[in-house]
Amino acid sequence: MLASALALLVGCGDDGGTTTDTSGGDTTVTDTTVTDTTVADTMVTDTVADTTVTDTVADTTITDTVADTTVTDTVADTTETDTTVADTTETDTTVTDTTVTDTTVADTTVTDTTTDTTVADTTETDTTAPGCATELFFSEYVEGASSDKALEIANFTGFPVDVGEYAIIDLRNADGVKTWDTDGTVIDLPHHVLESGDVYVICNAAASAEIKSQCDLVLGDSGGAIDPTIVYFNGNDARSLAKGGVRIDDIGSEADPGSTGWTVAGVADATVDHTLVRKSTVMTPTTDWATSSADEWTVLDIGTITDLGQHTYDGSCPATTAAADIVINEIVAAPAGDGKDWIELYNNTAAAVDLGGWTLDDTGSVDGSETYTFPAGTMIPADGFLVLDRDADFTFGLGADDAVVLRDDAGVYADAVSWLDGFAPEGSSYGRLPDGTGDFQTLTLTTPDAPNATCGDAVCQDGESCGACAADCGACADVALNEVLWASSDTTTPFVELYNLQATEADISGWSLVVGDASYVFPAATTIAAGAYLVVDATNHGLTLAASDAMSLADDGGFILETATWDSLSAGDSWGRVPNGNGSFTTLNAPSPGAENQGTAACATDLFISEYVEGGSYNKALEIANFTGAAVDLSGYAILSGSNGAAFSDTYALTGTLANGDVLVLCHGSIDAAYLDRCDVAITSTVVNFNGDDARALAKVPTGGGSPVVIDAFGLTTGDPGDGWSVGDVTAATKDHTFRRMSSVLSPNADWTASSVSEWEILAKDTLDGLGSHAYGGTCP
Numbered sequence: 001m002l003a004s005a006l007a008l009l010v011g012c013g014d015d016g017g018t019t020t021d022t023s024g025g026d027t028t029v030t031d032t033t034v035t036d037t038t039v040a041d042t043m044v045t046d047t048v049a050d051t052t053v054t055d056t057v058a059d060t061t062i063t064d065t066v067a068d069t070t071v072t073d074t075v076a077d078t079t080e081t082d083t084t085v086a087d088t089t090e091t092d093t094t095v096t097d098t099t100v101t102d103t104t105v106a107d108t109t110v111t112d113t114t115t116d117t118t119v120a121d122t123t124e125t126d127t128t129a130p131g132c133a134t135e136l137f138f139s140e141y142v143e144g145a146s147s148d149k150a151l152e153i154a155n156f157t158g159f160p161v162d163v164g165e166y167a168i169i170d171l172r173n174a175d176g177v178k179t180w181d182t183d184g185t186v187i188d189l190p191h192h193v194l195e196s197g198d199v200y201v202i203c204n205a206a207a208s209a210e211i212k213s214q215c216d217l218v219l220g221d222s223g224g225a226i227d228p229t230i231v232y233f234n235g236n237d238a239r240s241l242a243k244g245g246v247r248i249d250d251i252g253s254e255a256d257p258g259s260t261g262w263t264v265a266g267v268a269d270a271t272v273d274h275t276l277v278r279k280s281t282v283m284t285p286t287t288d289w290a291t292s293s294a295d296e297w298t299v300l301d302i303g304t305i306t307d308l309g310q311h312t313y314d315g316s317c318p319a320t321t322a323a324a325d326i327v328i329n330e331i332v333a334a335p336a337g338d339g340k341d342w343i344e345l346y347n348n349t350a351a352a353v354d355l356g357g358w359t360l361d362d363t364g365s366v367d368g369s370e371t372y373t374f375p376a377g378t379m380i381p382a383d384g385f386l387v388l389d390r391d392a393d394f395t396f397g398l399g400a401d402d403a404v405v406l407r408d409d410a411g412v413y414a415d416a417v418s419w420l421d422g423f424a425p426e427g428s429s430y431g432r433l434p435d436g437t438g439d440f441q442t443l444t445l446t447t448p449d450a451p452n453a454t455c456g457d458a459v460c461q462d463g464e465s466c467g468a469c470a471a472d473c474g475a476c477a478d479v480a481l482n483e484v485l486w487a488s489s490d491t492t493t494p495f496v497e498l499y500n501l502q503a504t505e506a507d508i509s510g511w512s513l514v515v516g517d518a519s520y521v522f523p524a525a526t527t528i529a530a531g532a533y534l535v536v537d538a539t540n541h542g543l544t545l546a547a548s549d550a551m552s553l554a555d556d557g558g559f560i561l562e563t564a565t566w567d568s569l570s571a572g573d574s575w576g577r578v579p580n581g582n583g584s585f586t587t588l589n590a591p592s593p594g595a596e597n598q599g600t601a602a603c604a605t606d607l608f609i610s611e612y613v614e615g616g617s618y619n620k621a622l623e624i625a626n627f628t629g630a631a632v633d634l635s636g637y638a639i640l641s642g643s644n645g646a647a648f649s650d651t652y653a654l655t656g657t658l659a660n661g662d663v664l665v666l667c668h669g670s671i672d673a674a675y676l677d678r679c680d681v682a683i684t685s686t687v688v689n690f691n692g693d694d695a696r697a698l699a700k701v702p703t704g705g706g707s708p709v710v711i712d713a714f715g716l717t718t719g720d721p722g723d724g725w726s727v728g729d730v731t732a733a734t735k736d737h738t739f740r741r742m743s744s745v746l747s748p749n750a751d752w753t754a755s756s757v758s759e760w761e762i763l764a765k766d767t768l769d770g771l772g773s774h775a776y777g778g779t780c781p
Contacts, residue, residue, distance in 0.1 A: 131316035132158035132196075136166065137249045137285035138241055139199055139311040141276040143261075144303050147206035149231040150215070151251075153241060154311045155194045156283070158318055160416050162403045163200050164191030168230045169247065171238040176256035180240060180247060187227045191403035192216060193416035197319030199311050204231040214309035235261025235272025241285065249285030250292070251276070262289070267299040275300040280312040325349050326358075326380065327415040328406055330431030332446050333398035333424040341390040341398040344448055345406070346436040347380045354379055357409030360388070362396040370396050387448045400424070445469065465557025477506035479528060481553050481564045483576030485538075485591045486545035490572065492591045494538040494545055498553070500528040501581040508534075510556030515543050519554075535593045547571075578777040584744035586777040599743075603629035603780035607637060608712045608748035609698050610663060610774040612739040614724075615766040618670035620688045621679070624698060625774045626658040627746070629781060634658055635701075638708045639666070639687045642695040645720040651708060652687035653701075663774050671768075678772040692724025692735025698748065712748030713755070714739070727756045738767040743777040 133156040140152035151168070155161050169184040178184075194200050203211050205220030205228070212218055219228035233239065236259065238252025252262055252271060264270035276297045286292050329346035332339070343360065347353055356376035372394035380386040388394055398404070403418035417430070417440055424430035429446040432438040433454060444455045445468050453461045455469035466476035482499035485492060496513055500506045506528045512521045513536060520541040528534045538545055545551070550565040564585055566575045574591040577583040578599040589598045604627040611623035622639065626632050634654035641650040658664050667679035668688040676682060690696065695715030699708035715725055715734060724735035733739075740761045749755040763770075 132156055133283045135248050135285050136161060138251055139278045140308055141251050142305060143235060143272055143274060147204045148208055148211055149233060150201055150203040150211055153200045155196050155198055156313045156315060156317045158196050160413050161194050162191055163189045163194050164403055167242045169240040169242050170229050174236055174238045174252060174254055179254055187230050190226060190401045190420055191418045193403050193418040201309055202230055211305055235269060247287050250287045250289045253289040262293060264293045264297050265299050270299045273302040275304045277307050280314045283315045326353060327436055328417045329435055330429050330452055332429045334426040336427040342448055343388045345380055345386045347382060347384055348436045350382050352379050352381050359407045361405045385449045465555045465559050467555040467559035467561045468557055476555055478502045479506050479508055480581045481562055482580055483574055483597055484551050484564055485574045486569055487571040489591050495593050496536045496538055497593055498534045499581045500532055503530050505529055512554045513543060514552040514554055518542050533594045578743050579775055583775060584742040584777060586744040589779050599777040599779045602746055602778040603627055605747040606711055607632060609714055610741045611770060612714055613768060614692055614735060618668040619672055619766050620668040620690060621771060622666045624664040626660055626662055627776045627780050630660050632658045638699050638701055640697040640699050641686050642717045644693050647717045650686045665771055675768045675771060692732055693721050710750045713750050713752040716752055730762055733762055736765040738763040740770055743775040746778045
């Protein structure tokens with residue numbers, strides 16, 4: 001720019017010649033070479049193109065509107081204005097200028113080796129685009145009726161900005177005594193990449209639907225992570241936009257506005273029952289509320305929100321949009337199991353691109369500790385993917401609420417993505433659909449280095465499988481992990497056994513067995529006959545097992561279908577299901593590769609409750625099982641009843657004898673007639689009149705008399721649980737469900753809190769088909 005201005009200093013002379021000007025200013029000259037060495041001009045205006053201009057004196061005002069070939073300026077000028085110039089070479093070697101303004105930046109070479117008071121362009125790459133704001137600023141304030149409250153923040157900086165680097169400071173009931181520093185509440189904003197030219201709107205959850213339709217962040221919903229007081233304001237509650245703990249833009253001040261609000265643009269109490277819109281001429285935030293309130297805001301009537309969600313800005317500042325070439329395509333912030341966070345890029349071009357020197361910034365930060373720089377020679381293939389893993393590549397972690405910005409090797413913005421808690425839940429990803437160009441959305445499938453996909457579009461595409469999306473790909477074959485021997489027994493080497501529960505052949509081609517980082521993939525055309533077994537030699541197929549370990553079965557897309565976990569098994573112990581295919585895992589009596597599993601040679605220590613039915617109407621039942629190894633005289637047992645979580649208040653004495661391996665079923669007399677024949681005792685007494693919040697227990701009556709002693713509990717007597725007791729992630733599970741004791745349970749348990757976690761299978765309401773029998777995992781003669 002400095003050189004451009006020098007072209008203004010041309011002197012008088014003939015066109016095409018060489019002219020030396022020692023006495024004054026020229027109006028219109030086209031010179032080949034101009035040297036102005038001794039004259040200080042009051043005003044020089046140059047409107048033509050010169051070949052060479054050399055100026056060695058100081059001028060008061062210079063205006064240059066044309067392009068020169070070579071300009072050399074070695075003096076200090078009071079004012080230089082270069083408005084339309086694209087000069088071939090500019091050299092400014094010894095000059096300290098008072099003011100330099102260059103509004104058209106397209107110079108071939110600019111060399112500036114001195115210090116200027118004000119310089120808007122120092123190199124070919126500008127760090128602040130012409131006419132851009134210096135920072136984010138408040139662009140609208142809505143203080144309407146009831147909960148119609150909103151704040152709008154605008155970005156006209158020329159670059160994308162992560163809102164998560166900012167905070168709102170709430171100074172409630174300003175009174176001239178409270179201060180921002182002492183009494184202000186700092187509320188951090190969530191991560192959100194705000195493009196230049198866009199606005200970010202925060203509103204009250206109870207605001208009108210029209211206001212909320214423009215909101216990026218709705219506050220006040222139950223369970224929200226952000227303090228909703230940001231949008232709980234009246235006219236005398238000040239707000240400040242802050243960055244790094246420093247206020248940058250204020251609405252209101254520490255000064256007492258009275259009981260109502262501050263005066264804005266001459267309108268008294270303008271901050272209450274009004275909308276304030278920042279004038280389009282405002283290009284810089286300010287904490288000087290006295291000046292801002294006088295000149296920078298337009299006051300509109302209450303309820304006016306026609307501008308909410310957009311802002312008019314008079315500056316010439318380019319908007320930023322996602323680059324079309326290299327984009328962030330998918331992220332995983334909460335991987336399942338022990339997986340790592342990862343980020344996937346996509347190349348929209350038809351040629352491979354070298355990303356060496358490009359960067360990924362976590363939360364948009366330029367702090368090196370949060371930045372990953374691509375090594376030299378990092379290539380992303382044409383129309384292809386590049387996946388970066390945490391620890392192996394970048395070191396920062398991706399949070400549930402976070403943002404990532406991609407910049408090229410010159411530091412220029414390329415793409416960004418931000419997400420809130422819930423957008424990328426555990427086991428899912430947040431990605432573009434379609435790849436490269438689509439909007440970001442929560443994807444049910446994670447597809448690193450493969451096309452993005454989501455379940456439910458009726459197309460089984462790359463990244464989907466029967467386990468991940470049965471709706472698109474069809475259900476998986478009903479094949480189960482059935483038995484694992486981790487270390488050799490006297491007669492058998494380590495193995496893994498699968499069992500086909502189907503009545504038809506099962507094709508498991510491409511499925512895999514997974515142990516830690518090791519896996520074995522079943523080759524093409526691998527099938528299991530109906531009701532048959534498939535045994536895999538663990539050692540010969542690279543599967544090394546331990547006494548405490550886990551084995552997973554995955555489908556042909558790598559989706560984990562099930563996992564068997566065991567702890568502290570002895571060498572030779574076999575871990576398997578009883579009964580085959582769908583029973584619970586337990587330690588088996590002996591390894592049985594390719595044959596039916598046999599439970600541990602163990603009998604129950606006593607009777608136990610094996611089934612509980614809390615169905616519709618009178619579909620109520622209790623089942624008691626005997627796997628003690630001998631017939632049991634029931635006169636020594638009773639069922640205790642409690643109501644609404646209260647202490648046991650009713651005792652029902654059992655009678656008769658229960659054979660080993662048999663069950664006793666007590667039903668309500670009005671149970672579904674189709675199941676009445678399964679009942680050993682059909683009654684209407686309290687013992688079978690229960691809802692989900694009524695505890696029951698099997699108790700043993702002391703031989704010498706006295707109070708029955710609980711040996712197996714269902715529910716608690718510590719207080720009313722409401723509709724019922726929750727079990728796992730099932731709320732009020734003991735209401736409108738059938739509970740069936742797992743086959744791995746070999747003894748009663750008086751601790752309901754413990755047994756409810758791991759000993760029961762929860763079935764749908766009115767599931768009655770299991771009444772009258774029980775699968776027991778032990779081998780009891």
